[in-house]
Amino acid sequence: MRRQTPSQTIGPFFAYAMTPTAYGRTGIASNRLTTEATPGQHIRIVGRVFDGAGTGVGDAVVEIWQADATGRYHHPEDDRGALPTESDFSGFGRTDTQPDGRFSFETIKPGAIGSREAPHINVIVMARGMLLHAFTRIYFADEARANAEDRVLSTVPAGRRDTLIAQPLDNAGASFQFDIRLQGDGETVFFDA
Amino acid sequence: MKNAVYNPRDWDSQPPYAHPPYRSTDLRSPKQPLVPLAQSLSELTGPVYGHRHVNALDADLTRNGIVNGEPLGERIIVAGQVLDEGGRPVPDTLVEIWQANAAGRYIHVGDQHDAPLDPNFFGGGRFVTDASGHYRFTTVKPGAYPWGNHDNAWRPAHIHFSLFGPAFITRLVTQMYFPGDPLLELDPIFQATADAAARNLLVADFSIDLTEPGFALGYHFDIVLRGRDATPLED
């Protein structure tokens, strides 16, 4: 067995390569996962990344990976039938945070992946001061029944589950808020994935 | 291999979240225990990037930022193989890199180091590994740069690497260092992996075989991602 290469922090100076639109370059992904034609319920997810003092983290990267509206991942490992040939949806998004820690994604609400799996978005957070990225998940408050049966949420201490649940910002299900607290009061649940 | 789970993160190799000598970890390290997560399709799948997402210029940092001439500095080749823990090549996976210029200055707007920008050096590159997991960049050797972590703190020369691997949980963001750099002993980021053998995996080897006569010195840097064994996915 070879040993895993250790992780190192992304540092503060990644933006021109990883999230380079402000530098006039095209990144491999952005915070917009959809076009107008993408099938599914279009949603906007907004949030902030906070440190242990409650200060916004202005140099974080948030990456999301999700299934499409039918619950399919666009990856060869998910071989449950053919993907729509015209699909423009990859399922991956990446953004940096604003100086106050704010971020947003334009995406679709993912379908449920399987039984006892509520719709969710997989998240990686990294920043200067994090030697290793952190894994978390976004669930949706308007999926209360599915959330109650979700096999991952059921393993999370009940008092901390709320940290994984995006809250609606309107009645139309068009926008949700999901904050990420790296440390301290209301610390987001991070997974040993 | 289908539906086999990935090996866990190796906590003898991987650094901790909290590492007091690296002061920025103080407020950015989770304090609650990580919640164990049984792997499912959400973890076994991940972003798919292919050769159509990169072009040849993306791998040549001595050319992809040219405005009116050649970038300054010592030209180098950085090449190696992306493997999993079982030694199997990881083909067709995206490798992104970024680095300071030869003077130790990033093009990033937030870099305040009083060293010159190079108008002909951008400092970012991409490569998608070939069928045998190999990648190859041409660039210039980055300079060391000061930072505010402690009195007279300097980062050793390094190149930032970001890789996906085949799944969301094989993601790796790391830094490559250069052999013989006296700053490695003093760097709390490099030293965050307590095990010397593991952290030395971050130091490239000089390679005369990769060195191009009359053009550039070669450095060899392999990257090992989490592998998967035969343990089937729980249903």
Ligand SMILES: [Fe+3]
């Ligand atoms: Fe750096």
